[in-house]
Structures are given as structure tokens and as C-alpha cells.
Amino acid sequence: MNGLRKFSLKYFFKGLMLVVIIGTVTISANAQRVPGKDFDTLLTKRADTIPLKPQPALINPGDTVFSDTDTIPGRDTLVQKIDTFSVKMSKDTLSAPVQYFAEDSVVVQIRNKKILLYGKTKTEYQDVVLTAPIVAVDQSTQTMTAFNKRDSAGTVLEEAHFTQGENNFTSDTIVYNFKTQKGITRNTFTQSGEMFVSGELIKKVSETVTFVQRGIFTTCNLDEPHFGFRANKLKVINKKVAVSGPAHPEFEGVPIPVYIPFGFYPMSQGRKSGLLPPQFETNDQFGLGLTGLGYYQV
Numbered sequence: 001m002n003g004l005r006k007f008s009l010k011y012f013f014k015g016l017m018l019v020v021i022i023g024t025v026t027i028s029a030n031a032q033r034v035p036g037k038d039f040d041t042l043l044t045k046r047a048d049t050i051p052l053k054p055q056p057a058l059i060n061p062g063d064t065v066f067s068d069t070d071t072i073p074g075r076d077t078l079v080q081k082i083d084t085f086s087v088k089m090s091k092d093t094l095s096a097p098v099q100y101f102a103e104d105s106v107v108v109q110i111r112n113k114k115i116l117l118y119g120k121t122k123t124e125y126q127d128v129v130l131t132a133p134i135v136a137v138d139q140s141t142q143t144m145t146a147f148n149k150r151d152s153a154g155t156v157l158e159e160a161h162f163t164q165g166e167n168n169f170t171s172d173t174i175v176y177n178f179k180t181q182k183g184i185t186r187n188t189f190t191q192s193g194e195m196f197v198s199g200e201l202i203k204k205v206s207e208t209v210t211f212v213q214r215g216i217f218t219t220c221n222l223d224e225p226h227f228g229f230r231a232n233k234l235k236v237i238n239k240k241v242a243v244s245g246p247a248h249p250e251f252e253g254v255p256i257p258v259y260i261p262f263g264f265y266p267m268s269q270g271r272k273s274g275l276l277p278p279q280f281e282t283n284d285q286f287g288l289g290l291t292g293l294g295y296y297q298v
Contacts (some may be wrong), residue, residue, distance in 0.1 A: 013151065014194070022292065028212075039176070040220075044263075046186060058063075065207040070122035072285065073120075075260075078239070082158040089159075089234075089298075091289060094125070094142065094178050095126075096126050097125075097127060098125045098137065098178065099123070099124045099125075099126070100115065100117055100121065100122065100123045100135070101117075101121060101123075102117040102118055102119050102120075102121045103120040103121070103136075104119025104120075105117075105118045105119065105272070106118075106120040112140075113138065113139040113140045114136060114137065114139065116134075116135075116136050116137075116140070117134070117136075117137070118133075118134060118137040118250075119133065119233075120133065121133065121135045121259065123133070123135055123137070123144060123146075125178055125267065127164055127165055127180075128162075128163070128164045128176070129163045129164075130146055130160070130161070130162050130163075130174065131160070131161045132146035132147065132148070132158070132159075132160035132161065132174070133147070133149035133158040133160075134146065134147040134149065140174050141177075142177060142178045142179045143175060143176065143177050144175075144176055144177070144178070144280075145156065145173070145175050145176075146160035146162070146171075146173070146176075146295065147160065147173055147176040147218060148160050148171075148173070150220045155265075156172070159171065159172070160172070160173070160174045162174050162183070162185070163272070164181075164207060165207055166202070166238055166239065167190070167208075167210070167238060168190060168191060168208065169185050169188050169189075169202070170175070170188065170189045171186060171187060171188040171202075172183035172186050172187040172188075173185065173186040173187075173190075179250070181202070181206075181207070182204060182205055182206075183203070183204045183205050184201070184202070184204075185201075185202045185203075185204070186200065186201055186202075187200060187203040188201075190202070190210070191238055192238050192239060192242070192267055193238075193239045193267040194219055194267070195217055195218070195219060195232070195242060195267050196213055196217065196218055196219065196220065196225070196240075197212055197216075197217045197234070197236060198215055198216050198217075199212035199213060199214060199215030199216075199234070200214040200215070201213040201214065202215070207238075208237055208238040208240075209235070209236070209237055209238075210235070210236045210238070211233075211234070211235055211236075212233070212234040212235075213232065213233060214232055215230070215234050216228040216230045216231075216250065217229055217234065217242060217244075219277075222224040222250075223234065223295070224253070226251070226252060226280070227249065227250065227251050227252075227279070227280045228249070228250055228264065229244070229247045229248070229249055229250070230247060230248060230250050230255065231244040231245055231246065231247035231263065232244045232245060232246070232269070237267075238267075239267055239268065240268055241265065241266050241267060241268070242252045242263075242264070242267060243263065243264055243265075243266065244262060244265070245262055246259055246260065246261055246262065247260055247262075247263050249280075251280050251288070252269045265272070272294070273286065273295075273296060273297050274296060275293075275294070275295055275296075276292055276293060276294045276295065276296050277292070277293075278290040278291065278292050279291055279292045280291040
């Protein structure tokens, strides 16, 4: 024999069956579905030998450019933006807001630029406090007017009260200007130190100076003082001095025919040398008279 094996049909079919089984198992594997684009692709891109031209920055001359550099690690840089928008204030603008309150009602007249307050009202502006039953605020003239409240018989039920610093006024009518801080009151009662002043017309020209027309000043704190000096013109500097023109004393509403050409009445606090004002006195033996006139030396 020459060493060649005889062809066996049995082994041939076994080998064919093995090839069919392997092909059937591997034909559905993921390796058979590799996209063709993943092959024949360079791992590195070719560099462009022509450099790109720099493009001009699209920034307007008026724009503000902020740097992205952060000087504090781990924190965002705070950039303060300045708003160039400004509001022009009117020349008649007040230096502070006007706050008002009314227990009854508030009527706002837009066309007339007026605000009407009814009931127990309270108006505040800086150091000014006004309480009155009726108040009218005029925005065009920057004034406020306060009125008292009377019943049908004319009896005063509620009065207007004005306070600014150390000045206190109780009046029938009060007119005050916010801009000039001046005011006029009618039938007013006020106190400065130990002196009480009542006047038909009082004009406030500053925080400390007040002018009185047809007034009476006394140290009696009653509504109807027992005594006092009546003068047509009087100037009061709060807690300092009061100066009057021709004046005459009055006792229980009865004028005394004794006139003085002018009066100078110190109202400062503390002990000081000066004249002692006379006082009215009545007794069964001597009747009505003045006592206590003299000079006090500290």
C-alpha cells in the first residue's frame, strides 16, 4: 500500500456538519456588524498649512468690556456696574416725604393737586407734626392748612395742634409752607419757657422766632388768665427773650390805664440777675395793687 487513506464518506459528512454548525453560530455575532466608517480612518487629522486670518472684534466704542480673570480661586469675580441713567428732580421737590394719616377718610383731587384729610388726622414732615380734625394739603403751593372742628353752636370740639422742635401751637387755623418752613396761625395759644402767649394772629418765620399781633402774654397757665400784659405787637425768641411795643397790664379781662413804651421779658432758664416782674394782688385792707416789683441779684 502506498500510505494513502481511503476516502470515507462518514468522516466527510461529520466535517461538513461541523462547518455548518460553526457558521450558523457565528453569523449573528456583533463582529459581523462593524460599520465600515470605523475603518480606513486616520487617528490624527492633517494640519492646515494655511494660517487663518484674525477676525476683527465686534465691539462698539461705547461698550464696557469686563475681564474673565478671577483673582480669587474658587469664587466669582464681582463686577460693579454703574448705571448712567439719572433722574432729574424738579425744583419744587421737597427734601423729605410727607406722611399723612386720617381716621375718617382721605380725598385726593388729582387735577387740583390737593389732598383732603378728615377725622383725627396726623401729618408729618421732617420734625413737623400736625394733628387736626381737617387738613388740606396743596401740592402746587406746597402748603398745608389745618382747621379746628366746631359744633352748630360754634363751640370748639377739636383744635389744630402744631409741633416743630420746641415750638408748640394750638390754633383755630394753621397754614404752613413746607418749602420755606414758615406759617401763619389764627387765635393761637403757645408756650415758651414759663411764659404763655396768646394772639389773634401769629406768624412763624423760623424755628425759634415768632411774631404776635394783638396778643397777651402772662405766666398764668389758665385758659382765661387772671392777669397779663397786652400788646399790639410782640416778638418772641423761644426760651430766650420776648420784646414788645407799647403794652398795658390787664387784670381779669379789665385793662389797667398804665402804659409802658416797650417791654423786654427774658425767658432764659436758670438763675440770673434782673428785674422782678410785678404781680397783681388784692386784699380787704388795701384793695387791688401791684406787688413784688424789684431787682434780683444773683
